[in-house]
Amino acid sequence: MTKLNLSTQPHFYLTDGGMETFLIFDEGLDLPEFASFVLLKSKAGVAALSDYYLRYIEIAAEHEMGFLFETPTWRANPDWGARLGLSSADLDEANQAAVALMIDLKQEFETTACPMLISGCVGPRGDGYEADANINADQAESYHSPQVRALRHAGADLISGITMTNAPEAIGLVRAAQSVDCPVVISFTVETDGRLPSGQPLSEAIEQVDAESNYGPAWFMVNCAHPTHFRDRLAQEEDWTQRIGGIRANASCKSHAELDEATELDRGDANDLAQRYAELCDAFPNIRVVGGCCGTDHSHIKKIAASL
Numbered sequence: 001m002t003k004l005n006l007s008t009q010p011h012f013y014l015t016d017g018g019m020e021t022f023l024i025f026d027e028g029l030d031l032p033e034f035a036s037f038v039l040l041k042s043k044a045g046v047a048a049l050s051d052y053y054l055r056y057i058e059i060a061a062e063h064e065m066g067f068l069f070e071t072p073t074w075r076a077n078p079d080w081g082a083r084l085g086l087s088s089a090d091l092d093e094a095n096q097a098a099v100a101l102m103i104d105l106k107q108e109f110e111t112t113a114c115p116m117l118i119s120g121c122v123g124p125r126g127d128g129y130e131a132d133a134n135i136n137a138d139q140a141e142s143y144h145s146p147q148v149r150a151l152r153h154a155g156a157d158l159i160s161g162i163t164m165t166n167a168p169e170a171i172g173l174v175r176a177a178q179s180v181d182c183p184v185v186i187s188f189t190v191e192t193d194g195r196l197p198s199g200q201p202l203s204e205a206i207e208q209v210d211a212e213s214n215y216g217p218a219w220f221m222v223n224c225a226h227p228t229h230f231r232d233r234l235a236q237e238e239d240w241t242q243r244i245g246g247i248r249a250n251a252s253c254k255s256h257a258e259l260d261e262a263t264e265l266d267r268g269d270a271n272d273l274a275q276r277y278a279e280l281c282d283a284f285p286n287i288r289v290v291g292g293c294c295g296t297d298h299s300h301i302k303k304i305a306a307s308l
Contacts (some may be wrong), residue, residue, distance in 0.1 A: 009115055012308055013066035014301065015248065015291030016056045020074075022297045023052065025265040033083050033216035035075035040097045053105055055298035056291075061114045063305045068289055069106065071098040071118060074123035074162055075149050092150045095120070119160040119185070120151025122173060125131075128163035128189060128224060130257040131198035137212065140172020141179075148176040154160040158183040162248075163224050163293075165189060166198040167208045176210065185289075187221035187248065192255050194233035202233055203240045208245065219245025219286070224293045226253045226268070227276040236283055246289030247280060249273065251296045259294060266295050274303040281308055 039045030060067040081091045102118045110116045126132035151184045161173045170186045177184035251268030
């Protein structure tokens, strides 16, 4: 299994913020089913995505951090593709086009002081706010394998399962990545009580994935939750917390249910969020990847980078 070696790299890798919320609320773009990969179909859409990533690349370069491209493919899987009327061939093309765009940007903007990695973003089969109780690890491996293969074969350095809601699906995704010899990262989302939407504690989910995949993930992350939702669940003396290597927090303290019903974007308190990131990274030095999720944009990430 190919391993990621960041030991000689900058301590922090910056990644982007809440792509879909920014593109919808700030750029006024139409993203049906929250699918940003649809922008790859037009020159204007590709330009919008390129401009989006460039904002974050500039911040990473300014602070001499690495940059982690997360492809705009969170919804580019069979169930969500079907809602958009897309075939499996259409989805393969979209996933490959997403990686190709990241490769182009990397070739143009990577420097010695700002090394770059390309992560193929894989979202859950179901909604990112609700646990999929009808999927087991074997089903998840079969379901996610086509997207994982497309991303890896197009040149992704790693696969990231973003906003995973339950351990069995995460295990299946890890196995899918292992089958194509690709490093993989699992990012769980949690509710305001620090538990996954499935109800499982974050600690148990991480331990289960490790146990049933032979410590397959290169690291774990937490995303689509405010730090106040999970900070108290992280005890420095517990081994499982050392497996957390990244944070992509929401700007808002609201619950998933509240965010789902919101008609306006909650941008939260960017200064407070940056201070919370600094505290988390100080307490847990294995955190190497920092970015944002719903409600965050480049202004939040700029403050976070400065705080680190």
